[in-house]
Amino acid sequence: xxxxxxxxxxxxxxxxxxxxxxxxxxxxxxxxxxxxxxxxxxxxxxxxxxxxxxxxxxxxxxxxxxxxxxxxxxxxxxxxxxxxxxxxxxxxxxxxxxxxxxxxxxxxxxxxxxxxxxxxxxxxxxxxxxxxxxxxxxxxxxxxxxxxxxxxxxxxxxxxxx
Amino acid sequence: xxxxxxxxxxxxxxxxxxxxxxxxxxxxxxxxxxxxxxxxxxxxxxxxxxxxxxxxxxxxxxxxxxxxxxxxxxxxxxxxxxxxxxxxxxxxxxxxxxxxxxxxxxxxxxxxxxxxxxxxxxxxxxxxxxxxxxxxxxxxxxxxxxxxxxxxxxxxxxxxxxxxxxxxxxxxxxxxxxxxxxxx
Numbered sequence: 003x004x005x006x007x008x009x010x011x012x013x014x015x016x017x018x019x020x021x022x023x024x025x026x027x028x029x030x031x032x033x034x035x036x037x038x039x040x041x042x043x044x045x046x047x048x049x050x051x052x053x054x055x056x057x058x059x060x061x062x063x064x065x066x067x068x069x070x071x072x073x074x075x076x077x078x079x080x081x082x083x084x085x086x087x088x089x090x091x092x093x094x095x096x097x098x099x100x101x102x103x104x105x106x107x108x109x110x111x112x113x114x115x116x117x118x119x120x121x122x123x124x125x126x127x128x129x130x131x132x133x134x135x136x137x138x139x140x141x142x143x144x145x146x147x148x149x150x151x152x153x154x155x156x157x158x159x160x161x162x163x164x
Numbered sequence: 165x166x167x168x169x170x171x172x173x174x175x176x177x178x179x180x181x182x183x184x185x186x187x188x189x190x191x192x193x194x195x196x197x198x199x200x201x202x203x204x205x206x207x208x209x210x211x212x213x214x215x216x217x218x219x220x221x222x223x224x225x226x227x228x229x230x231x232x233x234x235x236x237x238x239x240x241x242x243x244x245x246x247x248x249x250x251x252x253x254x255x256x257x258x259x260x261x262x263x264x265x266x267x268x269x270x271x272x273x274x275x276x277x278x279x280x281x282x283x284x285x286x287x288x289x290x291x292x293x294x295x296x297x298x299x300x301x302x303x304x305x306x307x308x309x310x311x312x313x314x315x316x317x318x319x320x321x322x323x324x325x326x327x328x329x330x331x332x333x334x335x336x337x338x339x340x341x342x343x344x345x346x347x348x
Binding site: 031035036037038039040041042043044047048050051054058075078082085086089099100102105106107108110111112116117118119120123124127130131134135137138139141142143 | 214215217218219222223225226229230233297298299300301302303304306307308310311312315316318319322323325326329332333336
């Protein structure tokens with residue numbers, strides 16, 4: 003818990019209230035991507051921006067407390083693999099790569115379950131985009147390109163020592 | 165109405181891009197680029213593409229955050245010195261060539277709002293719109309195209325993203341591993 007790092011108390015409090023709502027909105031965009039505008043990529047970016055907000059307001063350690071780096075790397079690979087496995091399951095069950103093997107029926111139109119494999123595909127892409135964008139942002143801040151506070155002090159020290 | 169609105173937005177975007185090029189302050193340039201991105205998302209909204217508008221606005225926010233944080237942690241945020249004559253001449257020549265080409269090809273553009281892919285009989289775009297809901301069950305036809313009709317494209321895009329993230333992590337990690345205490 004970076005108590006002194008990060009931004010001011012106002013930003014931290016607002017972040018504490020908003021992070022769940024942003025994540026929820028991202029998940030909504032992801033899951034309902036086949037009915038309303040949006041989809042896996044946009045929802046994943048919105049969810050990642052919730053974690054990036056935490057990184058900006060509290061610093062990277064607090065963000066790692068929410069989503070550890072190992073978990074983010076595994077989630078990235080999990081999303082990509084799930085997408086590929088869904089495609090291969092279409093080949094296995096219906097004989098065509100990426101075939102919608104769950105299928106659809108006219109009665110289920112405009113429901114959450116209407117689109118068969120599109121919902122899990124959207125979820126897989128969303129999780130992948132979420133974790134990969136979060137990882138890139140945090141890795142960049144570990145490189146002192148985007149650090150606040152400590153990193154800038156370290157850069158200052160390095161500049162003053164010849 | 166839509167045409168005039170979009171034209172106005174495009175003019176504002178050009179103005180923002182010019183400010184981004186001409187300003188001496190790096191932070192102002194980044195903010196102008198962000199304004200161009202937001203105007204682009206509004207233009208997508210007017211043109212009836214809410215999916216792309218959502219994606220554009222969230223990616224724009226992310227890029228703006230990264231660029232601003234990268235800009236203000238650098239000490240050199242203002243640019244000095246005049247531009248070179250040869251570069252200016254080359255830019256002007258390129259601008260002339262592009263303008264001539266655009267004016268020449270503008271006669272062959274389809275009507276504004278007309279489907280570009282729909283000029284041939286039996287074009288797939290008509291099938292996507294008419295039978296998308298029946299065939300895929302997805303009411304949002306953009307998702308129907310992305311994840312059913314053209315799912316190969318999405319798989320390729322996901323692969324590109326995965327590989328680029330992998331490369332970025334590898335490259336960035338080699339720097340970080342020298343100083344283990346920074347690898348938080």
